[in-house]
Amino acid sequence: MLIKxxxxxxxxxxxxxxxFEIGEGxxxxxxxxxxxxxxxEEGGVLEFEPAYYDSWCENCxxxxxxxxxxxxxxxxxxxxxxxxxxxxxxxxxxxYQEHGVLAMEKKGMVDGSLLxxxxxxxxxxxxxxxxxxxxx
Ligand SMILES: [Zn+2]
Numbered sequence: 001m002l003i004k005x006x007x008x009x010x011x012x013x014x015x016x017x018x019x020f021e022i023g024e025g026x027x028x029x030x031x032x033x034x035x036x037x038x039x040x041e042e043g044g045v046l047e048f049e050p051a052y053y054d055s056w057c058e059n060c061x062x063x064x065x066x067x068x069x070x071x072x073x074x075x076x077x078x079x080x081x082x083x084x085x086x087x088x089x090x091x092x093x094x095x096y097q098e099h100g101v102l103a104m105e106k107k108g109m110v111d112g113s114l115l116x117x118x119x120x121x122x123x124x125x126x127x128x129x130x131x132x133x134x135x136x
Contacts, residue, residue, distance in 0.1 A: 019128035043092030051075035060124035
C-alpha cells in the first residue's frame with residue numbers, strides 16, 4: 001500500500017511487516033494481519049506522522065548503542081470496531097468517516113474498539129503493527 005509522510009511517498013509491502021502483535025488477552029474473531037492490512041489498503045493513501053520512541057528499531061537496530069535518547073519513526077493510528085467479539089468496521093471506513101463511532105454505537109452496531117498502531121522505521125523502511133484494547 002502507498003503511504004505519505006512528510007511529503008514523501010513510501011510503499012509498504014506486506015513482507016515489510018517485521019512484527020504483528022496483538023495485546024495480551026485480546027480475543028477478537030478473525031483479527032489477523034490480513035484483516036488489519038486490508039483495512040489500511042481500503043483507507044487509500046495514509047498520512048504517517050513523525051513519532052519518537054525511547055528505543056531503536058528492533059528490525060535494523062539503527063543507532064543501537066549510540067547516545068540518542070529518542071529514536072525517530074513514522075507512525076499511523078486507527079481504530080477497529082467490534083461487536084460481540086467480532087470485527088465490524090474500522091475508522092478508515094467510509095461509514096465511520098460519514099457518521100462517526102457514536103452514531104454506530106447508538107445504532108447498536110458496535111460495542112468495543114481496538115487501537116491499531118503502525119510504526120514505520122524510516123531507516124529500513126519496514127514496519128510493525130500492534131493492536132491494543134481501547135475504551136471509547
Ligand atoms: Zn529499522
